[in-house]
Amino acid sequence: MPSRESSHRLAGSPIRSRISSLMLAMFATMASLYVAGRLWQDAENRVYMIKEIDKRTDKGQTAISVDDTLKIIACREQEKKLSALEMELAAAKKGGFVSKYSTGNDATAKKKKLLAVIGIATQFGRRRNRNAIRKAWMSAGAALKKLENEKGIVPRFVIGRSANRGDSLDRDIDVESRQTNDFIILDDHVEVPEEISKKTKLFFAHAAETWEAEFYVKVNDDVYVKIDGLAAILSANLDKPRIYIGCMKSGEVFSEPGNKWYEPDWWKFGDGKSYFRHASGEIFAISQELAQFVSINRSILRTFAHDDISAGSWFIGLDVKHIDEAKLCCSSWSSGAVCAAG
Numbered sequence: 001m002p003s004r005e006s007s008h009r010l011a012g013s014p015i016r017s018r019i020s021s022l023m024l025a026m027f028a029t030m031a032s033l034y035v036a037g038r039l040w041q042d043a044e045n046r047v048y049m050i051k052e053i054d055k056r057t058d059k060g061q062t063a064i065s066v067d068d069t070l071k072i073i074a075c076r077e078q079e080k081k082l083s084a085l086e087m088e089l090a091a092a093k094k095g096g097f098v099s100k101y102s103t104g105n106d107a108t109a110k111k112k113k114l115l116a117v118i119g120i121a122t123q124f125g126r127r128r129n130r131n132a133i134r135k136a137w138m139s140a141g142a143a144l145k146k147l148e149n150e151k152g153i154v155p156r157f158v159i160g161r162s163a164n165r166g167d168s169l170d171r172d173i174d175v176e177s178r179q180t181n182d183f184i185i186l187d188d189h190v191e192v193p194e195e196i197s198k199k200t201k202l203f204f205a206h207a208a209e210t211w212e213a214e215f216y217v218k219v220n221d222d223v224y225v226k227i228d229g230l231a232a233i234l235s236a237n238l239d240k241p242r243i244y245i246g247c248m249k250s251g252e253v254f255s256e257p258g259n260k261w262y263e264p265d266w267w268k269f270g271d272g273k274s275y276f277r278h279a280s281g282e283i284f285a286i287s288q289e290l291a292q293f294v295s296i297n298r299s300i301l302r303t304f305a306h307d308d309i310s311a312g313s314w315f316i317g318l319d320v321k322h323i324d325e326a327k328l329c330c331s332s333w334s335s336g337a338v339c340a341a342g
Contacts, residue, residue: 114213115152119203122157122221124169129221158203160189197303197310205298208291217285222342229338242320243287246279247329278312282330
């Protein structure tokens, strides 16, 4: 007759057997799901690779390399990550997130490229000149905005800061700027006559970084400009890269300190004491590539006593198209000219 202990063992055996069977069934199910998932993912990759192979076959390529295979798989993974990020971004936007970067698909989309940004070099105490320019050709207020929107031209007065930062000269310019909204104030530049070349360089750098335009133009604040005539000259040269347009000239380098046109670095121009060809400083224009070149290299570009000489020196070693435009010779008003010096 079996003992009580052996009876308990016999009774527990079916229970342990049922638990073991259940666990095995669970493991088998999990393993099946894992294998099925991997097979599905591999199938997706194979379908995508087959499509790529078909594309290459159509192009005359009969095989796909290992490197290309890895690239295709990597692209698929990046696509999945990108889709996940897009979903997260969409959810964030629903929650009130607003990006500071425009996607170009809304009302703040990128504006049309401007034709020209015109920097009018001015100084302290010359508000009368500025007002005359506003009335004569630059416009003001709503008309200034219309000039930008309809003709793609943005004119701005360019000035630095007083040597005594924050004095009445600076305050007067700040007040005028708030009233007219037509200034570029170069906060890092001290407004003194002997630094005009540096000022011109900083204008081109600032303008190229602030506005995207075909051309950037420098004008003195005693020059009258026919905007339509200037626009026509610039538009006629849109298809040419690296353009430097102006009333081209050269001339004597003056080494006498008392001379109005004295050049402290006169000896650098050789024994002949003659300047290289350059555009007159009253008005000249450079294309976007050249303005960007000035912006990038501003810290190492040499300046001379006169801004027109300095600008000419920046481009003399580059593959630049010099255009001698007689209509930009402002010193003597003539038929067809688009500018006149005051």
